[in-house]
Amino acid sequence: MAIILSIETSTTNCSVSLSKEGEILVLKEDNNVNYSHAESLHVFIDEVIKDSNIQPETIDAIAVSKGPGSYTGLRIGVSAAKGLCFALEKPLISVPTLQALARQVNISDGFIIPLLDARRLEVYTSVFDSEFNEIHPVEAHVLNEHSFEAFLSKEKIYFIGNGVEKTKALISHPNAHFIEGRLPSANEMASVAYSKYKKSDIEDVAYFEPFYLKDFIAIKPKK
Numbered sequence: 001m002a003i004i005l006s007i008e009t010s011t012t013n014c015s016v017s018l019s020k021e022g023e024i025l026v027l028k029e030d031n032n033v034n035y036s037h038a039e040s041l042h043v044f045i046d047e048v049i050k051d052s053n054i055q056p057e058t059i060d061a062i063a064v065s066k067g068p069g070s071y072t073g074l075r076i077g078v079s080a081a082k083g084l085c086f087a088l089e090k091p092l093i094s095v096p097t098l099q100a101l102a103r104q105v106n107i108s109d110g111f112i113i114p115l116l117d118a119r120r121l122e123v124y125t126s127v128f129d130s131e132f133n134e135i136h137p138v139e140a141h142v143l144n145e146h147s148f149e150a151f152l153s154k155e156k157i158y159f160i161g162n163g164v165e166k167t168k169a170l171i172s173h174p175n176a177h178f179i180e181g182r183l184p185s186a187n188e189m190a191s192v193a194y195s196k197y198k199k200s201d202i203e204d205v206a207y208f209e210p211f212y213l214k215d216f217i218a219i220k221p222k223k
Contacts, residue, residue, distance in 0.1 A: 006189040009077030010069025010097045013183040016044040019190035063193035066094035067211035068124040074210035091202040102128040103188040110156035115163030123163035
């Protein structure tokens with residue numbers, strides 16, 4: 001038996017789940033456009049533990065969404081996960097954000113392309129087959145009308161994530177299907193985290209850092 005606490009903070013969705021052998025027991029999340037992570041994350045962690053009627057020490061591992069995504073959001077999530085690992089003396093499991101997002105799509109054929117919004121026309125993306133195997137590595141991609149043509153010419157493509165809206169405005173193809181209104185969630189992290197736990201695929205808590213993909217750039221506020 002494996003009980004895993006999962007934390008997802010890579011976008012505006014602050015999401016926490018508790019799962020048993022990959023099956024969700026409790027899920028708490030809030031998609032606040034103003035980023036509620038600093039205020040809500042630890043509250044959600046406390047709530048999922050209490051609602052599941054388990055003791056914190058019975059948790060077997062802490063899973064965290066590793067990125068890419070929001071620089072600040074990822075740092076908050078990873079900091080919380082590390083703190084729990086040290087306090088409870090539990091292993092840390094990192095879950096690729098795009099892989100978990102892709103698992104919101106259930107198809108029998110075709111490709112899944114998760115898209116996380118970055119600056120301007122840029123998205124963080126990768127490509128998965130119908131069994132969630134990564135067939136194109138994570139990259140920062142600048143969108144244009146020819147984006148993903150190599151995949152669109154072969155099979156149906158299912159785009160998902162908060163980068164869908166600007167992708168949809170540029171790409172018009174009969175094989176392109178856009179799933180709107182979806183964000184990474186701790187709900188889909190559970191099965192990935194459990195698979196990694198069974199293989200003892202864990203991180204070094206002291207040295208683990210989020211996968212930012214790109215360096216942080218501070219933007220001056222408008223006057």
